[in-house]
Amino acid sequence: MTEALVETIDLEKHFPLTPSLSDTLARREKRVIHAVDGVSLQVRHGETLGLIGESGSGKTTLGWVIARLHEPTRGRILFSGKDIAHLEGRELLAWRRQVQVVFQDPIGSLDPRMRVWQIVGEPLLAQGKLSRAELRAKVSEVLPTVGLPAGSIDLYPHEFSGGGRQRLSLARALSLRPKLIVLDEPTSALDVAVQAQILNRLVDLQSRFGFSYLMISHNVAAVRFVADRVAVMYLGKIAEAGPVRGVLERPLHPYTKALLAALPVPDARRRAMRYRVSGEVPTLINPPPGCRFAGRCPFVIDRCREEEPLLRVLPGIPDQWVACHRAEEVGEIPPEELLGEMPTLPGSPRSESGNSRPSESTVAG
């Protein structure tokens, strides 16, 4: 099956800011953070969709809105074809069986006063009445699937290592056999060796149980390992989306190229040559019209500041969606060239005014 399990259509999540006294007295326009701004994407049955981008790109907010941990401001969330964006009460509770979240920080997300059987059994209890013996039996069944001994059901979270605690979070998510698991930076709090174990476990569990993952991560290597498709977010919008091999090996959007070029490389000479994007990171508060990457993009032209680029496919690359007016030209630039100075295209300001840059900031990977 490859049809969509989840489909968002023009999904928005805006956070209104409380006006200050001076704002109120001056009757200034209300300020709103556009954390997710018109996102349309799909998570297919049994696949992993990776969601990457810098801090503040809106990727975590998007994941939380899809899991209904945040209320959407506008737009639709189709889950198996049914719009769940505004479910409430018992309907929402019943739907929650199908979606679970594994949070970034296993220490913060596990109650230190609860034992393993209570933590892992919590979602089961929320969905229906079970006796203590039934709950313990179900938890004992789940623990080995994530590599924890069934005999650990009476331990507390602090008695586990970081990797063990993340396995506990996974066990809790698995206990209801959901259709979708939102992985919110699942390995960022772990050391590298443990990260590899958790990623292998994620792949193994998916092949056994067939659920889908929405994997939110700033770790491109982890996403490359686990995901089938990837979406790149920048300031509340999807900049590029498509199969992992396409997007990460032949990126079409300048931001994706910058994101990949900023990944750590072992060679000091190559590191020194790393491409940097210039300019200030714009704010999500009342963002300007046009392309949101325009203030940092070396390929910017007047059209970019006036007209928002919409996601589209290029001729001959049917699965890869990109939101850039100049994707045809930019996409031709091989990624290895990005290790040096960012090449310029005719019409870009840098091609006319040299390479002077007022400020520089490396894109975080």
Ligand code: SF4
């Ligand atoms: S639309 Fe323009 S500013 Fe935006 S990424 Fe493409 S070239 Fe750069």
